Amino acid sequence: xxxxxxxxxxxxxxxxxxxxxxxxxxxxxxxxxxxxxxxxxxxxxxxxxxxxxxxxxxxxxxxxxxxxxxxxxxxxxxxxxxxxxxxxxxxxxxxxxxxxxxxxxxxxxxxxxxxxxxxxxxxxxxxxxxxxxxxxxxxxxxxxxxxxxxxxxxxxxxxxxxxxxxxxxxxxxxxxxxxxxxxxxxxxx
Amino acid sequence: xxxxxxxxxxxxxxxxxxxxxxxxxxxxxxxxxxxxxxxxxxxxxxxxxxxxxxxxxxxxxxxxxxxxxxxxxxxxxxxxxxxxxxxxxxxxxxxxxxxxxxxxxxxxxxxxxxxxxxxxxxxxxxxxxxxxxxxxxxxxxxxxxxxxxxxxxxxxxxxxxxxxxxxxxxxxxxxxxxxxxxxxxxxxxxxxxxxxxxxxxx
Numbered sequence: 001x002x003x004x005x006x007x008x009x010x011x012x013x014x015x016x017x018x019x020x021x022x023x024x025x026x027x028x029x030x031x032x033x034x035x036x037x038x039x040x041x042x043x044x045x046x047x048x049x050x051x052x053x054x055x056x057x058x059x060x061x062x063x064x065x066x067x068x069x070x071x072x073x074x075x076x077x078x079x080x081x082x083x084x085x086x087x088x089x090x091x092x093x094x095x096x097x098x099x100x101x102x103x104x105x106x107x108x109x110x111x112x113x114x115x116x117x118x119x120x121x122x123x124x125x126x127x128x129x130x131x132x133x134x135x136x137x138x139x140x141x142x143x144x145x146x147x148x149x150x151x152x153x154x155x156x157x158x159x160x161x162x163x164x165x166x167x168x169x170x171x172x173x174x175x176x177x178x179x180x181x182x183x184x185x186x187x188x189x
Numbered sequence: 190x191x192x193x194x195x196x197x198x199x200x201x202x203x204x205x206x207x208x209x210x211x212x213x214x215x216x217x218x219x220x221x222x223x224x225x226x227x228x229x230x231x232x233x234x235x236x237x238x239x240x241x242x243x244x245x246x247x248x249x250x251x252x253x254x255x256x257x258x259x260x261x262x263x264x265x266x267x268x269x270x271x272x273x274x275x276x277x278x279x280x281x282x283x284x285x286x287x288x289x290x291x292x293x294x295x296x297x298x299x300x301x302x303x304x305x306x307x308x309x310x311x312x313x314x315x316x317x318x319x320x321x322x323x324x325x326x327x328x329x330x331x332x333x334x335x336x337x338x339x340x341x342x343x344x345x346x347x348x349x350x351x352x353x354x355x356x357x358x359x360x361x362x363x364x365x366x367x368x369x370x371x372x373x374x375x376x377x378x379x380x381x382x383x384x385x386x387x388x389x390x391x
Contacts, residue, residue, distance in 0.1 A: 021363065023363075024271075024367065026260075033256040037256055038253060063342070095340070095341075096339065097287065097340065102202045104205060105205055109318070134381075138377045142377050149381070154193070160217045167382060168257065171375070172253075172257070174373040174377055175260075175370045175373055176370075178337050181344055182337055183366060185348065189353075
């Protein structure tokens with residue numbers, strides 16, 4: 001079975017690093033299972049597969065990893081929103097993670113940074129636009145997460161289960177892309 | 190009436206890093222235990238987690254939760270060789286500190302301090318942040334976990350060489366990469382669907 005982390009990291013079957021990964025076989029298969037459940041689900045529920053892949057492409061762009069961007073662009077396929085996703089990913093970017101602590105002694109460590117606000121003119125359905133804004137929050141400044149941010153999703157029509165799946169998707173990609181970056185470096189030194 | 194998040198106006202959210210046991214409250218309703226079926230219990234992996242508001246909320250997508258949890262358990266608890274438990278927990282603590290997750294840092298700082306028997310080093314990391322220096326090997330682990338946590342990632346050949354210079358073998362480095370990467374998954378859930386509550390009395 002193909003393994004997406006190995007593919008993103010450029011690890012060949014049977015290589016030294018592939019053998020290292022097989023020492024943690026349950027983690028390997030469960031990570032791949034997560035990828036399939038989130039990006040190619042048998043039952044998409046109220047989070048359509050096309051929107052899942054748009055969010056994934058956007059998240060890959062935010063991470064700035066060329067391999068992940070190519071992979072998720074290919075998974076998205078021909079999509080009229082692809083150009084818009086690229087444009088939005090180039091806005092409101094700064095080195096992450098930034099954000100604010102609850103007011104107290106750690107406030108001295110607060111780092112200001114932009115929140116993403118996608119204008120209606122960008123042409124996304126409101127439900128997708130709010131999901132992309134939430135993905136930007138989770139990827140780059142999770143410290144700023146708030147009930148208000150979740151309320152924006154609910155107001156746009158997201159169900160609680162949809163919010164859970166969206167959060168898992170962005171969170172999983174934050175793992176998968178980093179695992180691939182780490183293994184790629186290990187394979188080259 | 191519009192659907193609304195759960196607010197906890199009386200909660201005094203912790204404002205400092207600590208190794209004390211914190212609580213956590215969700216901003217959306219967990220799945221009520223009465224509505225759990227076999228599918229949901231399978232997703233929890235450990236049945237007792239139905240009592241946890243965090244896992245019971247994530248159980249609304251049970252298959253994804255199950256895959257997440259099996260990934261987590263193998264990365265952190267499979268002790269068939271590889272990186273010592275203490276340093277996997279050190280990586281988790283580093284990611285939590287850098288992403289400002291006061292709740293997760295409290296849990297994994299406790300584990301790291303326990304396994305390493307070095308609570309003062311863990312406390313120094315919590316107090317001073319990821320630039321704090323403790324010992325050459327721990328410094329290399331913290332630096333690598335922090336570099337991989339930044340977006341865009343700052344992890345590359347320098348981190349690998351620094352880890353090898355302090356004696357880490359490739360299987361240990363692979364475990365470290367997965368521990369740090371997994372915690373970037375965990376943070377984005379724990380921080381975004383609820384918030385911590387103060388240590389329980391006693």
